[in-house]
Amino acid sequence: MKRRVLLATAAALMALPAASFAQGMDKVKACFIYVGPVGDGGWTYQHDQGRQALAAEFGDRVDATTYQESVPEGADSERVLTQMALSGCNIVFATSFGYMDAVNNVAAKFPNVKFEHATGYRRDSANVSTYDARFYEGRAVTGTIAGMMTQSDKIGYIGSFPIPENIQGINAAYLAAKKVNPDVTMSIVWAYSWFDPAKEADAARALIEQGVDVVLQHTDSTAPLAEAAKTEGVIGFGQASDMAEFKPSPRVASIIDNWAPYYIERVGALLDGTYEQKATWAGIAGGEVEIGEITDVVPADVKAKAEEVRDAIAAGELHPFTGPLNKQDGTEWLAEGETPDDADLAGMNFYVEGITGQIPQ
Template identity: 50%
Template structure:
């Protein structure tokens, strides 16, 4: 496995394709070369950690004798990512994972130039003949977290620290708020965006400001544990890990976590390329398939709260509960989902409003 940060990859450029020869044959030709492009680093213990854990699981299941992986870290969502995707394709990678939403335009541009290379775009919204999408129903996990938060808050003031106001993040905010208000109609959810997937200083500052406004439970759609660490320092009720168990950073404040389990998808995807059966498609799994998991509950969570959270999780898995089942009003009082109706999978991506009780 090769791990490169962006600067290293750009510096070596095409030289990386000049791999050592073994027995007169290029070593790269003996294995499927798979590239992973990360917006941060695996040691964020969140989003990037989850993808790298999935990569390792895939290697364990398929075998390092069949697959060689390259991980490129700290690739910003911008024009420079195009160079990274192109260089990976030039170096013989036949399957490339773009693990952040903002890579999309650059993935599609490079994919047109390399039609024999397969690309998979995490949380994306458009496919092409050699570009597939994969995502997880994180909003299902948010409904579990919202249930806990709504039952445990003492101030009825919750917070959601978001990265960017994109559909994926709005889904999470709304699912969290709707679930919290089902168990506690007095709850309000304050939303702050930090305009970054990973900026510990901004996340910590946002957490402090929110706590000063009376917030006592914080959740997040950013990649690191900074907000949880502030919650631990300030002694509020707590918060939730994002993408992975973050309890080591805040053992008292960490109530539970949404854990991203990308491994099974990476196994299926890589195996399909090896078998020659890969086709353009879109995968969006959740709690039922195990792609979204709920971590261990903190011992301080009361038994009735754990029971309520488990019921939400199990009912979602069974298909008897939908996080966006009506009636749902937005925060301006307009009905958005009628009783007996739900927001279907296609409608999610057009949601540009916030649910009742959300201050954003």
């Protein structure tokens, strides 16, 4: 009984500022839920940088001090999200794909709280927005470097989960490498985790033992780079964050996720009353995906080629997936000059022609 009164009061309290949404808000409480620790040096670290940028940008007008680290994808995340909504958060950033069901469930119960879900595609209620970055554009750049740098013509990819985001990355990297090095082959290892340093290190080791000398990773820790550092001549790339501590080698370049502009834009919109539901998917051109410094280990011609790819993508002249392209089984995917639309990309569940192995079902 008491609990119900409490909940009702909380709901009523939250209903109050709703009336003034159109005029904006004086103060916004922004909350964050992370899948890993902020000290992972990768994915979660970058989201936390974005959170800190909020505080720096808006000062007293934004309370961005609430965040929860290492929340497992699943029932736990629903509990944490509910807790955040009840504790007065105006906008909640859920920063992992696997929070999708939880975000939409909780959002339906708290229509006055804005939910922002990273890398998801479900927006069941009007208060759920999604945002994503075109990581595959960055993969095209690192794939170009990988294809030109490999001595053994074998490159490796450590995937996290077999979801479209990973498959986009694998296909984009492979196609870019193939373009500059027709002999290249790619081995793929699924770690079934976004963050498990020991397993990521083992995965990198397994690839290196197979003769792979360029390791691309889609997992969040720096362990694959540390493993690559043990073997002479093996290189890798920073993932999600710059991972600058492994410069100049094995980290020869990196794909950096820069979430700060998006967070500032969204919270700013909430403050001045222009907030609207939307689905954002920006890439290199929008500044959400950055390519970290290409170190001197990379020869000048390779570096020039990689920068050319990067600039062409940014300018909209090059799409990482441009036809003619076939699927792995040989059926046609894209005709000459054709590029996929966003829905096609977001649901990608096949390898392109030339990649061996199967996507785990």
